[in-house]
Amino acid sequence: MDIKQLEYLIDIAELKSVTRAAEKNFMSQSTLSREVKILEKRIGVNLFVWDNREMRLTEEGILYLNGARELLQEYKKGMQALERLKAKQHQVIHLILSPKVQYFFRSHIQPEFVRQFPHTSLEVTVRSVSMAEEYLEHGFADLAITATHTPEKFQSEAILLHREAYFLALPESHPAVSAIRNQTFSFTMLDQTPFLLTKGNNVFRKMEQDALSCNHFFPSITYEVETLHTIRKMISEGLGVGFLPEDLTKDEQLNLCFFPLKPAMHVSTILLLPRTGIHKNSTLALRQLILQKFLYFGKFNQQ
Template identity: 25%
Template sequence: MTITQLRYVLAVAEHQNFTKAAEKTFVTQPTLSMQIQKLEEELAILIFDRSKKPIELTEVGKKLVQQARNIVNESERIQDIVDQQKGFIGGEFKLGVIPTVMPTLLPMFLHNFIKKYPKVKLKIEELTTEAIMERLQDGHLDAAIAATPLQNENIKERVLYYEPFVGYIPPSHRLNKKNKIDISDLDIDDMLLLEDGHCFRDGIVNLCKTQKSYDEDHFQLESGSFETLVKLSNEGLGMTLLPYLHTLDINDKEKGNLHFFNEPSPAREVSLIFHKSELKMQIIEALHSTIAGVVKGAITFQNVQIISPISKIKSD
């Protein structure tokens, strides 16, 4: 049994196709198939049910894949140990970022990070929290930036910053005359929200759940971007909540529609998250220190109330 054979098994399990798996692992399809067959013969089992289209794992194959992933991860730790001993910070690093963080945070730290760590080849992908969690556990991401806490025993979280929610309230709205707003002022029925699947939307729903019962059918309008929500709000269609960093790019005229919360301000916790196996920790540490250092100057709020991004919370 070899690490290479286990890598091939993981590739076929992911792509459910021997040809695609061979392409992804940069070998010929006959070579990949032969190595997997050798492993099956050595173990006297069938890992894959080849009669199914697409190919499926057998029951014992599912258990084997879980263990194979652990073994491959641990084998990669050897290179990590060597890199850390040499003080080397470089190589490919796959980073996932949630959509409501990507446009504001990336421009703040990316240039600094690339300049300071030129040997790191960052591959950044915008993904939902659900997709990030799957890819972290499958080993297809090295780390991610997401709203936390996520309460997953396989995922470790290192807080980067706390970002307050800010009300965007047009002149025609009932709350516009208030200098600062309270959580109790919010009514889910006159709020514009991001589309389902965004954890920031889930945070707002959780925030409003604490005030009164709600009916999801009453949501008026939903959009995929904060920019569209602001435009809809300007048309008098309701208020919305924005993450603080998004408010920094709003034009001077629209800044007059921003209303901060009385303290403690509701806020989201944004963290660098990674698998508990802690691979490539030297790059994770470098990312954390770079981002935290940059954001510290932009967000100075201290007295905040963290709102969970988890969409389904048991009510009391």
């Protein structure tokens, strides 16, 4: 006999009616009556008798139902204890990622962490660097991995994970390539060339604007593009020029030329920690895994 059947019998005894007990449990009267008769036949006693149109427990039924109530109570206590244990084991880590690192995290860090901590859930939110610090400040996040070109400005504790230079990227066939190599280049040579800039208010767009401002150049033609990979592909197809981080300059098959910016500019990937510290073992383990993976890979593919 299962727990649900015990509950059916208790409902019949308390409601003194098979009909009302069946309605309460969203089942037919005939089905519930059949359940009772099968049980009575199995244990060899009658549990109920009719008395003035009501179902009344027999003496044997009273003994049986008292035991059923105790068993049901112990079952519920056991389930409550199990739920408390599961809640204690199951933790949630709220993590903020910048678009730059989410592919690397989901590919190289998250799978291993899930294997090590199967009862811990990772709630990942993709946000900008300013939002990441705000989430940490107000306790909405446990850790954040984000990109910035001004890591020294953070009030939260920041650990440098990766630093890379930014480059001016041109197709090999562009006339300005030879001028750059001959050190006769001026940004005005790119005035009629479309500049491919990252879309939105993010660290890459800020660096692009700073690079142009530092060189006192404001292109006549600009296009906003969703991702750095798309910008690289469009430059390789001769559709414009742009700025790319060092990690995206390694593919020699794209027929691109890369030149360091003057003044030099860098983007840093940092791990932000809450100022109140880390108090969960699983979060400490995730922090350590992040450091290990970035140290091992050295660089990563950007989305």
